[in-house]
Amino acid sequence: MPTKSLTAPIETDLPEDAAPTQQDDSHEGVARATGVLALGNIASRILGLVREIVLTNLFGASAAVDAFKVAVIVPKALYDLLIGGHVNSAIIPVLSEVATVSGRDELWRLVSVLLSMITAVLALLVLVLELFAPQIVELVSSGAAPQTLALAADLLRLTAPALLFLSMFAILSGTLYALRSFTWPAFAGVVFNGGIVVVSLLFAPLPQFQVMLSAGALPLWAIARPDSGITVVALGWLFGALAQLLLQMPGLRGARLRVTIHWRHPAVRRIIALYIPVMFSLILDTLVIRTFSYNLASQTGEGSIAYMDWATTLIQFPHGLIATAISIAILPTLARQAAVVEREGITAFKDTLGLGLRLATTLILPATVGLFVLAVPIVALLFQHGAFTAQDTTITAEALRLYLIGLPFATIDLLLVYAFYARQDTLTPALVGLFSLILYMVVAVVLFPYFGLFSLMIADSTKHIIHAAVSAFLLWRRMDGFGQQRLLVTVGKTGLASAVMGLTAYLAVPLLTARLGGDSLIQELLLVGISGGLSLLVFFGLAALLRIQELRWLAGLLKQRLLR
Numbered sequence: 001m002p003t004k005s006l007t008a009p010i011e012t013d014l015p016e017d018a019a020p021t022q023q024d025d026s027h028e029g030v031a032r033a034t035g036v037l038a039l040g041n042i043a044s045r046i047l048g049l050v051r052e053i054v055l056t057n058l059f060g061a062s063a064a065v066d067a068f069k070v071a072v073i074v075p076k077a078l079y080d081l082l083i084g085g086h087v088n089s090a091i092i093p094v095l096s097e098v099a100t101v102s103g104r105d106e107l108w109r110l111v112s113v114l115l116s117m118i119t120a121v122l123a124l125l126v127l128v129l130e131l132f133a134p135q136i137v138e139l140v141s142s143g144a145a146p147q148t149l150a151l152a153a154d155l156l157r158l159t160a161p162a163l164l165f166l167s168m169f170a171i172l173s174g175t176l177y178a179l180r181s182f183t184w185p186a187f188a189g190v191v192f193n194g195g196i197v198v199v200s201l202l203f204a205p206l207p208q209f210q211v212m213l214s215a216g217a218l219p220l221w222a223i224a225r226p227d228s229g230i231t232v233v234a235l236g237w238l239f240g241a242l243a244q245l246l247l248q249m250p251g252l253r254g255a256r257l258r259v260t261i262h263w264r265h266p267a268v269r270r271i272i273a274l275y276i277p278v279m280f281s282l283i284l285d286t287l288v289i290r291t292f293s294y295n296l297a298s299q300t301g302e303g304s305i306a307y308m309d310w311a312t313t314l315i316q317f318p319h320g321l322i323a324t325a326i327s328i329a330i331l332p333t334l335a336r337q338a339a340v341v342e343r344e345g346i347t348a349f350k351d352t353l354g355l356g357l358r359l360a361t362t363l364i365l366p367a368t369v370g371l372f373v374l375a376v377p378i379v380a381l382l383f384q385h386g387a388f389t390a391q392d393t394t395i396t397a398e399a400l401r402l403y404l405i406g407l408p409f410a411t412i413d414l415l416l417v418y419a420f421y422a423r424q425d426t427l428t429p430a431l432v433g434l435f436s437l438i439l440y441m442v443v444a445v446v447l448f449p450y451f452g453l454f455s456l457m458i459a460d461s462t463k464h465i466i467h468a469a470v471s472a473f474l475l476w477r478r479m480d481g482f483g484q485q486r487l488l489v490t491v492g493k494t495g496l497a498s499a500v501m502g503l504t505a506y507l508a509v510p511l512l513t514a515r516l517g518g519d520s521l522i523q524e525l526l527l528v529g530i531s532g533g534l535s536l537l538v539f540f541g542l543a544a545l546l547r548i549q550e551l552r553w554l555a556g557l558l559k560q561r562l563l564r
Helices: 020-057 063-101 103-131 133-138 146-160 164-179 188-203 208-214 227-247 266-298 302-337 342-373 375-383 388-406 407-422 427-450 455-480 488-516 521-546 550-562
Strands: none
Touching: 020 063, 020 188, 020 227, 020 302, 020 375, 020 550, 063 103, 063 133, 063 146, 063 164, 063 227, 063 302, 063 407, 103 133, 103 146, 103 164, 133 146, 133 266, 146 227, 146 407, 164 227, 164 302, 188 227, 188 266, 188 521, 266 302, 302 342, 302 375, 302 388, 302 407, 302 455, 342 375, 342 388, 342 407, 342 488, 342 521, 342 550, 375 388, 388 455, 388 550, 407 427, 407 455, 427 455, 488 521, 521 550
């Protein structure tokens, strides 16, 4: 029997002899793309966690790690500002339209122009970073100690060229997404994080006396390195950026790309016009909000920036797995549906967006609740080894829980923002973003005397809640409603199942802790594995009882694919 379509109403099965509609094919295409992207995100996030575990084990919550974070955030922030924001807001929608309307020859011509432009412009910017590294790191983290700033400047000179590699990767991956080729971009993060881990473990210097004292007692990866070894991690970051760029090449076989000095193309002007509002909001986010957050965090003590980053790394796991995967999977389809608009187009657009919202809700709520309840044992399992202490675990887990309050809203909000982008409207999300960023700063400043570092996490969750609410209202008005998508039913059923799951985990953790005892790696793994596994069984049992259709549809589609 064919798998169930998620076009509303979702309870209605297709007749046995019914031919799949074009929208059914689109939904299955979205599901397949989501699966590939989710798999890539799982692998990437796991290696991202491994990267942070390696960093914490080798260097702990030290000034060296703070210096490395600053050296990485500068090229990353510039990438997000100049190129990264283009990919989803302008590049994928415009390239999707060009590929649909004008064909691949025109697509390759446009991509050649984009690659030539960014190579010329960003090569000059990298040179500026090399020359003015000390002044730049002082601007980003003025509250840090002088020796930390000096180390950060040296590390920035190593990471700066990654800006060029990251930007070229963005153009090529955006091209593949526009062509609905998801595999190579999906696994770029795996290569990036894996490169950092391999280089760090192989080349970070070992203190000789510790090797002698620890022989036979500790594995080499668990031995703390001197602060100077952080230089190798910076080189690993550069290597990872280059490796993920090269990974895209097999997907571009047959592409007719060339260097060109003729940068005039009507689509380039459209990309720039779409990106101006996004750039404005990203300037606030990367150059004002991140600087504001890092400076405020640095006033709360050594290692505070690292605590923020470790909690953010854990948040990015479910967010990347669910929100990013689903959003990128539906964006090319939404853009194509928007490009052929009229009345039929808006109906298909609503159905595709509704599919994404329901799938995201069904997956993000249990992930949020589970991570919230199991925050301490998960942080301890992943990080509390080597130089990372129990106090570091407590602070990181508290930061994580405060971030998690806003995670479901951030997930839904990302899909809503991508819906605006698919309609080639970047101004509305930018204005909503401006309002929410101002709110973030106000909340953080007001709460800082009372909550210190944690005021930043509270402000972040507040920002996501407000942004999602405003975006949903405006998009609902623009589209004259979302159609019969049964969103509230999905939220209610999934919320109930997630709450019972969370209660199960809450009761299981102290019982298992008393039963298992100790704090060895095996005991920590058993604590997280047993409590997490039991909670998942409860959730899926309730999901079956409550007939959560999205999970049944995904299971049916997976079964159908495996039996082919």
